[in-house]
Amino acid sequence: PNPAKKVQVDLVAYVPGLPKRATLVSGATTPQTWTLKNSAGVAVASGQSTPKGADATSGDSTHLIDFSSFDTPGTGYTLSVGEDTSFPFDISADPVKRLRYDSLAFFYHQRSGTPIEAQYVGDEYARPAAHLNVAPNQGDNNVPCRADLACGYTLDVRGGWYDAGDHGKYVVNGGIATWQLLNAYERASRLGDATAYRDGSMNIPEKANGVPDLLDEARWEVDFLLKMQAPDGMAHHKVHDANWTALPTRPELDDQPRRLSATSTAATLNLAAVAAQASRLWKSIDATYSSTLLAAARKAYAAAKANPAKLADPNDGTGGGAYSDDTVTDEFYWAASELYATTGDAAYRTDVTGSSHYKAASLNRGGFHWGGTAPLGDITLALAPNGLPAADVSAIKSAFASVADQHLTAMAGMGYAAPYDNSTAGYVWGSNSTVLNNAQVLALAFDFTGTAKYRDGVFEALHYVLGRNPLSTSYVAGYGDQAMVNAHHRFWAHQNDPALPIAPPGSLSGGPNSALQDPVAQRLLTGCPQQKCWVDDIGAYSVNEVAINWNSALAWVSGWAAEKSGT
Ligand code: 9MR
Known part of the structure; x- marks a missing residue:
């Protein structure tokens, strides 16, 4: 389904002044001559490749082409x-x-509970508001808990972002996605150039309200996270349809009842962490909102301490993803770190310094994801001024550099360099987000040390995602001559209904998943080498869905890379 080339490049662009590497698929044991041609077909440079041999991760024998x-x-x-x-x-x-x-x-595009207007996205992507109790929607206005929970109240959980190709709204990955957008802003304000995210920088309804647009977009989800808080301070894990809907289903035509799942410790700590982070960022922009956020964060954290092991049900996967997570020490560390960075309170500090995750103890090549969030705490402690000993903050920063070194060492041995540790689980569901989250680790290593090799590693990761991979495919819709088109999505379902659009430019496919966890992937990809376990098919949800917590990684890394790309 994806004819691959023998010469694999970033299908989009290499940045002037930075390294430029490509991959040749060849079993030859001697260097081969490469030629770079301009758009008129005229040779402008040439050189010799370096044989690298067989690469089990891609299934290819490769050579390195360096035309820097x-x-x-x-x-x-x-x-x-x-x-x-x-x-x-x-x-x-x-x-x-x-x-x-x-x-x-x-x-x-993923906003729920509001019309998506043509003036911001163009006619083909415009759609009416959904999940507001307008038939056939059942609405997020007064959502009860699942029948077996009998929680005795309903919540107004309108708004937020749809998670992915489905219409669920989940606190744990909403949490990391929002955190990552807010962190892009916080990092840029402290170490880079936050004017990139100024008011008017994005094409959204809030583009002229005097607030940086990245914060406006993030607030759409922060407000939803607040609404998921139960009267006792705990947060419901998720809200979604009672049953899975068919492909395609436009959001405003979803007729399923909406239900809240139980509250969970993980969701509650996600709420605490993001609300505390947001409180810090809105302090000088909207003091009232900032106080509301901090009160919600404190209440959530206290509720989680009182209910430290309320795990989400791994079998609660009908009509929405389970997002269960059986370890929450990392979420406790993350939330305590955010609360400490925002308040300086001694009690939060004690929880930070007493955590087994303190000083980036669990940062490794596995990076971070929705279920493993300790590094988010490390990043905040390294970026936001706080009262921790300077030596401890230095230790956190050093950990980023040493994990970045491990990535670079591994990448040097790969045919298609990507910061990704496949040693335990192969390429997993959402592997592209792991690559990009690890690129964030490399980027921070550059921020903390100024060492150029870390910056170059970030761009190598982007090159992999944008086409320097064994499928010659850009996993970002609209970017490159062979880019992802048929994302698993109920509205961008052009493959199933030509009247509907394809995935809009800038949407990231989940990427290769060697566990092949859907029927289409199983039918088409059995026996695939890990980096080739991907197909551009709407039905292949375990390899080709989109998700907010994956696009947040692309947004963080591309924003950082744009900042480092000169004029
Ligand atoms: O991103 C999630 C991944 O880590 C899990 O392995 C997978 C299976 O549980 O679920 C992924 O999340 C999906 C969620 O369950 C439902 N909405 C779409 C999400 C992205 O595919």
């Missing part, structure tokens, strides 16, 4: 070896600067 020395901006370059020619690509900083905003636009 050529640095003339332009469009439509190709790389050739013998008869084999790559897809075209640019040498330019422009595409990554567009991607910074297209990856963020994903979140407006």
Whole structure:
């Protein structure tokens, strides 16, 4: 389904002044001559490849092509070896600067409870408001708990972002996604250039309200997270349909009853962490909102301490994903870190310094994801001024550099370099988000040390996601001549209904998943090498869905990369 080239490049662009590497698929044991041609087909550079041998992760025998020395901006370059020619690509900083905003636009598209207006997204992506009690929707206005829970109240949980290709709204991955957007802003304000996210930078309804647009977009979900808090301070794990709906189903045509799942310790700590982080960021923008957030965060944290082992049911997967997580020490550390960074309170400090995760103790090549959040606490403690001993903050920063070194060592041995540890579980569901979260680790290592190799590693990760991979495919819709089109999504379901749109530019596919956890992947991909376990098919939800907590990683990394790409 995905004809691969023999010369694999980033199908979008290489940034002037930075390394430029490609991969040749070849079993030859001797160097091969490569030629770089401009858009007129004229050779502008040539050189010799370096044989790297067989690579089990991709199933290819590869050579490295390094054309870094050529640095003339332009469009439509190709790389050739013998008869084999790559897809075209640019040498330019422009595409990554567009991607910074297209990856963020994903979140407006995913908003629930509000019309998605043509003036912001164009006619084909516009749709009416949904899940507001307008038939056939059953609405998120007064949602009861699942019948077996009998919680005795309903909640108004309108708003927020749909998780992914389904219409569920889940606190744990909503938490990490929101945190990552807010962290992109906080990092840029302290160590970079937050004006990239200024009011008017994004095409959203709030683009002229005097508040940075990235914060406006994040607030859409922060407000939803607050609504998921139960009277006792705990947060419901999720709200979603009673049954799975068919593909396609436009959000406003979803007729399923909506139900709250039980509260959970993990969801409650996600709420505590994000509300505390947001309270810090809105302090000088909207003091009342900032206080509301802090009160919610404190209440949630106290509720989680009183209910430290209320785990989400791993079997609660009808009509929505389970998102169960049997370890919450990491969420406790993350939430305590955010609360401490925001308040300086001694009690939170004690919980931070007493945690087994303290000083990045659990940061490793596995990185972070919705179920493993301790590094989010580390990142906040390293970025936001706080009263911890300087030596401890230094230790956290050093951990980022040493894990980044481990990534770079592993990447040097790969045919298609990606910061990804496949040693325990192969390529997992959402592997592209893991690659990009690890790119965030590399980016922070650069921020903390200024060492160029870490910056170069971030761009290597982007090159992998944008086409330098064994499928010659850009996993980002709208970016590159062979880019993901048929995302698993109930509205962007063009493959099933030509009247509906394809995935909009800047949406990230989950990526290769060697566990093949859906019937389409099982039918088409059995026996695949790990990096080839992917297909651009709407039915292949375990490899080709989109999700807020994956696009947040793309937004963080592309925003950082855009900042480092000069003018
Ligand atoms: O991202 C989630 C991944 O880590 C899990 O392995 C997978 C199976 O439980 O679920 C993924 O999340 C999906 C969620 O359950 C439902 N909405 C779509 C999400 C992305 O595929």
